[in-house]
Amino acid sequence: MIPLYIAQFGIILAVFGLLLVAAAIMVYAERKVAAAIQQRYGPYLVGPKGSLQPIADVIKLIFKEVLRPKGADRILFMLAPIISATAAFAAFAVVPFGAETDLFGLIDHRISLQVADVNVAVLVLFAITSVSIYGIVLAGWSSNSKYSLLGALRSTSQMISYELSYGLSLASVLVIANSLSLTGVVNAQSGTWLGFIPRWFVFLQPVGFLIFMIAGVAETNRAPFDLPEAEQELVAGYHTEYSSTPFMMFFLAEYINMVTAAAVATDLFLGGWHGPWLPEYLGWIWFLVKIGAILFFYIWMRWTLPRLRYDQLMTFGWKVLLPLAALNLIVTAAGVIYFGN
Amino acid sequence: MGTELLLFYLFGGVAVTASLLVVLGRNPMHSVLLLIVSFAALAALYITLDSPFAAVIQIIIYAGAIMVLFLFVVMLLNAHKEDEYVSGGAQTMKKPLYAGALLAVVLAAELVWALLRTDRATDGLLTGGAAPDAVAIGDVRVLGQLLFTDYAFAFEVTSILIIVAMVGAVVLAKREL
Numbered sequence: 244m245i246p247l248y249i250a251q252f253g254i255i256l257a258v259f260g261l262l263l264v265a266a267a268i269m270v271y272a273e274r275k276v277a278a279a280i281q282q283r284y285g286p287y288l289v290g291p292k293g294s295l296q297p298i299a300d301v302i303k304l305i306f307k308e309v310l311r312p313k314g315a316d317r318i319l320f321m322l323a324p325i326i327s328a329t330a331a332f333a334a335f336a337v338v339p340f341g342a343e344t345d346l347f348g349l350i351d352h353r354i355s356l357q358v359a360d361v362n363v364a365v366l367v368l369f370a371i372t373s374v375s376i377y378g379i380v381l382a383g384w385s386s387n388s389k390y391s392l393l394g395a396l397r398s399t400s401q402m403i404s405y406e407l408s409y410g411l412s413l414a415s416v417l418v419i420a421n422s423l424s425l426t427g428v429v430n431a432q433s434g435t436w437l438g439f440i441p442r443w444f445v446f447l448q449p450v451g452f453l454i455f456m457i458a459g460v461a462e463t464n465r466a467p468f469d470l471p472e473a474e475q476e477l478v479a480g481y482h483t484e485y486s487s488t489p490f491m492m493f494f495l496a497e498y499i500n501m502v503t504a505a506a507v508a509t510d511l512f513l514g515g516w517h518g519p520w521l522p523e524y525l526g527w528i529w530f531l532v533k534i535g536a537i538l539f540f541y542i543w544m545r546w547t548l549p550r551l552r553y554d555q556l557m558t559f560g561w562k563v564l565l566p567l568a569a570l571n572l573i574v575t576a577a578g579v580i581y582f583g584n
Numbered sequence: 585m586g587t588e589l590l591l592f593y594l595f596g597g598v599a600v601t602a603s604l605l606v607v608l609g610r611n612p613m614h615s616v617l618l619l620i621v622s623f624a625a626l627a628a629l630y631i632t633l634d635s636p637f638a639a640v641i642q643i644i645i646y647a648g649a650i651m652v653l654f655l656f657v658v659m660l661l662n663a664h665k666e667d668e669y670v671s672g673g674a675q676t677m678k679k680p681l682y683a684g685a686l687l688a689v690v691l692a693a694e695l696v697w698a699l700l701r702t703d704r705a706t707d708g709l710l711t712g713g714a715a716p717d718a719v720a721i722g723d724v725r726v727l728g729q730l731l732f733t734d735y736a737f738a739f740e741v742t743s744i745l746i747i748v749a750m751v752g753a754v755v756l757a758k759r760e761l
Contacts, residue, residue, distance in 0.1 A: 316613070363724065366640040373648025377620070380652065384613070384659050392659070399652060423724055 266498040267297040319385035324492035327378030331496035341527035386484040394480025405461035411568035412454040415575040429515030466545035505537040599625035
């Protein structure tokens, strides 16, 4: 029998490692899918079918020289990527990815497959997201470069604008689930309607899901909302001046944020680890399948849709998405009061 | 109780140190960031007081939303010039210094007065009612119900205040609407 705290520690290490692996897989998948969409081969030299390419990239980045522009704020320039990466990892801490388990009888107590089951998990997620903005702002400011500063400003205003719709669409799910804990939300989605339709909130909240996904793409600064790094205008946005490991940390943070956004969407709208055929202790397989589908959708979108113009982005966020999200919340709340839970 | 006290002194110390550095620092950018550190330490103190909701809200609203705007302002004003301003205009700085000192004395007096009254806080003189139990504070449902029933007036007044401030800012920023 393994004591509880060792099991908990094991879960923390596993989450950390899996996030790194997930980021590597995402980099590879992104390049392969992009290549397929553009009728190219993509990476194919390093490892079988190029699958070791991400590792080669990491090694290359580590051995590069760390450059710091003249006039850059020394402390903040190095602090910014650390804030970004830390926030990205920390956000996943409150995301549950499987049902309660005793790890095949290895431990006495049943523990839930997540780092921390906080009863205000959704709000913690928001708090960490809002802190992660500092990584970007500080990177842009401390680089002492106009491209970085403009990229950071765009990125921040975009994130702040879309965070509102993100939060409101999420609130309507919380109203239905009657819980602020992500585990509670997932457990509210178990079972089926009429025997075959899974009780996922995406069917109760189609508008909410749509808003959540759009705002999620904007939050993670992905195409078609990748204004912060619009290459033609800004070189690379807030991380223009970064090289080597600091750059890698931004890169890592970006992909982990995508994984987290997909995981949260899965927990909130797609029933988390609930699915047919598999027993509950293998629910994490369903979870991975759902995350994979959402991430594939992200990549697909990036290589299909052109980038929006900045004013279009802001108009869409404030004048379309936000009113729609507010309306959705009001209708949902009225529905919950009228029909009961 | 031991760990709780230790955590209190740890985060309290961080909050006080960071706040002091905010005031004493010369680089406005660093001051803004240290203020965020101070807010984060306060949030940690709320958690030790069994009130995770208040802690998270503290981070989202103060450390997240408000300080980002502060940071924007400092960034875009490019305020590196504080040192020259202080050394060059020592004469003009006198009056604000006196006013600040006066305010500091008033604040200190107020704090001492409040601390001397803490023994009466248990009677509910300071909290304005019987102290609600710790579990109830952490529960978002209870919090929401209190906010929209007992404290509805204060809540509405606050929201009107914020609306007025927002309208005022828009009017000031946009001369012709």
